[in-house]
Amino acid sequence: MNHIKNSLISSIIEKEGLFMANVLKYFKENQEILDLYTTAITRAHKEHHPEVFSVKKIYTAIQDKIQSSITDTINLDLEFTELRKLTNNYAIPTDVCPTFVATYHMLEQADHIYEEI
Numbered sequence: 001m002n003h004i005k006n007s008l009i010s011s012i013i014e015k016e017g018l019f020m021a022n023v024l025k026y027f028k029e030n031q032e033i034l035d036l037y038t039t040a041i042t043r044a045h046k047e048h049h050p051e052v053f054s055v056k057k058i059y060t061a062i063q064d065k066i067q068s069s070i071t072d073t074i075n076l077d078l079e080f081t082e083l084r085k086l087t088n089n090y091a092i093p094t095d096v097c098p099t100f101v102a103t104y105h106m107l108e109q110a111d112h113i114y115e116e117i
Helices: 002-044 051-068 077-086 098-115
Strands: none
Touching (some): 002 051, 002 098, 077 098
């Protein structure tokens, strides 16, 4: 019985590691464009969508956590919870540019990858 339990626990840990690696890979592969886009939307939409400053701040916090981590295990629950709250679950306002849309879609994709953990 313990063998089955240990095997199940090992399997869960292995899957969590794989999904965490996927979200880290996603952020590393898209860092340059997300850095650019999160900055661009703060400039373009600051008057009508001041929440973009908080979105940028949270994205930067995620990148800081990734860059400063010495392991592949990073807890991003708080950051994604805040992003979902700020963006109303990544809802796209009707008065925004394609860069804004792409930014929210990319952050939402990262969130979905992270949620698979």
